[in-house]
Amino acid sequence: MTKPAPDVLRIAVAQLNPIVGDVAGNLAKAREARADAARHGADLVLYTELFIAGYPPEDLVLRPAFLSACERAVKDFAADTADGGPGVIIGTPLKRKSGTHNSIIFADGGKILAERHKLDLPNYGEFDEKRVFQAGPEIQGPVNFRGVRLGIPICEDIWGGDIAICETLSESGAEILLVPNGSPYYRDKVDVRHQVVIRQVIECGLPIIYANQLGGQDELVFDGASFAINADRTLAFQMSQFEETVVVTKWRRSETDWVCADGPMSKIPEKEEADYRACMLGLRDYVNKNGFKNVVLGLSGGIDSAICAALAVDALGEERVRAVMMPYRYTSKDSLKDAEDCARALGCHYDIVPIFEPVDGFSHALAQLFEGTGEGITEENLQSRARGTILMAISNKFGSMVVTTGNKSEMSVGYATLYGDMNGGFNPIKDLYKMQVYALSRWRNGHVPPGALGPSGEVIPKNIIDKAPSAELRENQTDQDSLPPYPVLDDILECLVEGEMSVDAIVARGHSRKTVHRIEHLLYVAEYKRRQAAPGVKITKKNFGRDRRYPITNRFRDRG
C-alpha cells in the first residue's frame, strides 16, 4: 500500500562552504549537515550546485579521476540514506553518454531516485561552463519524493534563458522547485536574485527555494543568502549572508499550493557592510584554503594598506598578521605615526624595516650605467621594488603570504610598480575604487562586522582618512599631482570599465574630453600590468579578472 502524500515537508537548506577539489572533505561536510538536519526533523536536505566538487571546479572536470571521485562520493552518500533519515539533493559532475554534465543526484531510502542535468550553461562574465560541461539533453520532469513532486532546475536554468524550464516543470506536475546554486557575490546581487526568482514564480506559479553556496574561491565570493519565494510572490524565508548555516524550513500543503510555514528571516547587510564582509571572507578563505598560517603586508600610513591590514586582522586574527613599515627618505613623520597607530589599534605584529641601504645599494650598482641620466620614475620604482623584495623575503622565511594592496582606481590606470608594490599572493581591495576604499574605512571605524576577529573602534586612524593620499616616492608628492581628483577619476573609470560607455557619453556627464581620453589611454596601456597582478576579491559586476578580457596589444581609442 502506498503511503498518502504528506501535507507537511521539512526541507533543510545546507548553505555550506566547500573546498574545490576536496571531495572527501566536502562529503564529510555534507554528512555532518545531514546528521544535523536529521536531528531537527528534516525530510530532505538541499545542497548547493556541484557541492561535492566545490564550485566552480573549472578544468578539474576534464580529469577522469576527478569525475570518478565525485561520482563515488555521491553514490556513498546516497547509500547513507538507507538509514531512513532525510533524502538528499546534492550537486556533482556526472559523465554520461550524452556528455559531462553539471548535475545533481536525488537520493532517498538508500537509492538514487533520479539524476538531473543543468540545461542552461552560463558562459559570460566569470562563468565558462560550456568549456567543460555539456548541457543536459532534455528537460526532465519532477522527481516524486515521498509523494511530493519536486522540480530541480540548476542555477542558470532559472535565470531566464531561451528554454522555459520552470514553466515546463510546472506543466509536468511539479509542486515546489528546489534550485541548487553557485551564485557569486557582486554588489546588490541579493536583489537581483530575488527579482529573478520572483519572475519565475510569476511564470510558473510555484514556490521556489534558492540554495546558494558560501565561501571564497579564488576571485569569487559566494555569499549564501539562500531564500525562497512563495507561490504568492512573498518572501518565504531568508537565510543569512556570508555565514555557513543549515536551516530546516517547514512547508505545508494548502488547497492550492505549498506554503512556507516556518523559516528564518535574516537581515541582509547594507552596501558597505556587504562589500566589507565579502572582502573579508574572500581573503580569509584564500589564505586558509591555500594553507597559509599567516600574512604580511607593507603598512605605509596610507589608506589602502590600512584597510588591507584591517581586513586581514578581521579575517585571520591579529596574531596571524604582520605589518611592516619600510621608511625611506620621503616617508613623512605623519606616515610613520599613522602606520604605527593603525597597527597598534589593530593589535597585529608591527615591524620597521628601513630601505635606505637596499635602495642606495641598487643606485650604486647602477650609477655607472645610468651616468648622465636624470632621476625619475626609475628611481621611484627602486623604492617600491626594495619594499616588494623585503616582503617576499619575509614571506619566504616565515611562510607568510604577502597581501597586496592596489585599489581598482590604481589598477585601472597602472599606478603601481610591477615586481614592487604589485608583489603579493592576493589582493582584498582589487575591485574597490579609491572612493569605495574611503567609504568602507569609515564604515569599519564605526562597526565590527559579524564574524570579524578584529577589535572595535577607530582601527583606521582618522588622519589616514583625512590626509591627501601620496605614494611618497619623491618630495611633496600627492596622487592628485598626476591624476584627476578621485571622485572624478572613479566616475570616469566606472563609466569605462563597468559601463563600457563611449567617450562622448562620459563627456556628457560633465567631464573634460581631454581627461576622459587620457584616462581611457591609461586604462588600455595598463592591461599588461593587470595580467601580471595577483588575484583579488570580485565586488563589482565587472572585475579585472574573468569579467573583463581586453587585449594587451590594442591600438583602439574611442575618438568618435
Ligand SMILES: Nc1ncnc2c1ncn2[C@@H]1O[C@H](COP(=O)(O)OP(=O)(O)OC[C@H]2O[C@@H]([n+]3cccc(C(=O)O)c3)[C@H](O)[C@@H]2O)[C@@H](O)[C@H]1O
Ligand atoms: N605593453 C607592455 N607589455 C609588457 N611589458 C611592458 C609593457 N609596457 C611596459 N612594460 C614594462 O613595464 C615597465 C614599466 O612598468 P613599471 O616598472 O611598473 O613602471 P611604470 O609603470 O613606468 O611606473 C610605475 C608607476 O606607478 C606609479 N606608482 C608606483 C608605486 C606606487 C604608486 C601609488 O600611487 O601607489 C604609484 C608611479 O608613479 C608610476 O607612474 C617597463 O619598463 C617595461 O619593462
Ligand SMILES: Nc1ncnc2c1ncn2[C@@H]1O[C@H](COP(=O)(O)OP(=O)(O)OP(=O)(O)O)[C@@H](O)[C@H]1O
Ligand atoms: N613606507 C612604506 N612602508 C611600508 N609599505 C609601504 C610604504 N610605502 C608603500 N608601501 C606599500 O606599497 C603599497 C603602495 O603604496 P603607495 O604608498 O605607493 O601608495 P598607495 O597606493 O596610496 O597605498 P597606501 O594608501 O597604502 O599608501 C602600500 O599600500 C604599501 O603596502
Ligand SMILES: NC(=O)CC[C@H](N)C(=O)O
Ligand atoms: N552557477 C550559475 O549557473 C550561476 C549563474 C547565475 N547567473 C548567477 O550569477 O547566479
